[in-house]
Amino acid sequence: MTTLYYVLDPMCSWCYGFAPTWKKVLEELNGDIEVVYVHGGLAPHSDVDMAQDMQQMLQGIWKQISEQLGTKFNYDYWTKCKPRRSTYLSCQASIAARVQGKEYEMIQAIQELYYLKASNPSNRDTLELAASNIGLDVDKFSADLESDEIVTLFQEDLNRRRKLNVNGFPSLVFKYKNNYFPIQVQYNNPEEILKQINDLNENVYF
Numbered sequence: 001m002t003t004l005y006y007v008l009d010p011m012c013s014w015c016y017g018f019a020p021t022w023k024k025v026l027e028e029l030n031g032d033i034e035v036v037y038v039h040g041g042l043a044p045h046s047d048v049d050m051a052q053d054m055q056q057m058l059q060g061i062w063k064q065i066s067e068q069l070g071t072k073f074n075y076d077y078w079t080k081c082k083p084r085r086s087t088y089l090s091c092q093a094s095i096a097a098r099v100q101g102k103e104y105e106m107i108q109a110i111q112e113l114y115y116l117k118a119s120n121p122s123n124r125d126t127l128e129l130a131a132s133n134i135g136l137d138v139d140k141f142s143a144d145l146e147s148d149e150i151v152t153l154f155q156e157d158l159n160r161r162r163k164l165n166v167n168g169f170p171s172l173v174f175k176y177k178n179n180y181f182p183i184q185v186q187y188n189n190p191e192e193i194l195k196q197i198n199d200l201n202e203n204v205y206f
Contacts, residue, residue, distance in 0.1 A: 039091035
């Protein structure tokens with residue numbers, strides 16, 4: 001079995017910008033390739049309000065992504081919420097959804113609440129709403145979210161990111177046996193991404 005690792009953080013704005021292209025890649029991907037999400041974790045748990053200069057920098061990144069990719073953002077987030085530089089809980093939320101078989105759906109739900117609905121995924125209530133929106137068992141999700149099991153699985157993801165030698169999100173890595181091949185991310189070109197993957201998939205067996 002060949003594996004395609006997608007290394008991301010649900011609160012990564014470039015991952016959100018990449019989401020439409022990633023969806024097309026998934027739709028066309030060879031069914032023999034296993035997709036594995038690796039939550040790399042942008043920022044650890046924090047209750048500290050985000051500094052103003054960081055807020056301004058991130059808003060600038062949003063504008064850059066919007067101009068470059070046509071991605072829509074709801075800037076009400078910056079006045080409606082109290083932003084924190086804290087993404088680990090949203091990573092754990094996606095892993096808790098993995099346990100219930102809806103990891104990809106949770107990533108999408110977090111991105112929608114964050115970037116379009118101006119809700120804060122650093123907060124437990126936003127993540128529980130996301131769980132409800134995609135039909136998870138919310139009681140189980142809530143109990144799992146900060147459990148030892150989910151924290152351990154998240155730590156395994158962080159370790160895997162390091163093993164894959166990935167330092168930026170989104171990143172794609174193709175694996176065959178013990179060989180790893182980075183895939184160049186083309187934000188608006190799913191065909192080129194698929195070509196890279198298919199070329200590798202056809203050649204690794206020879």
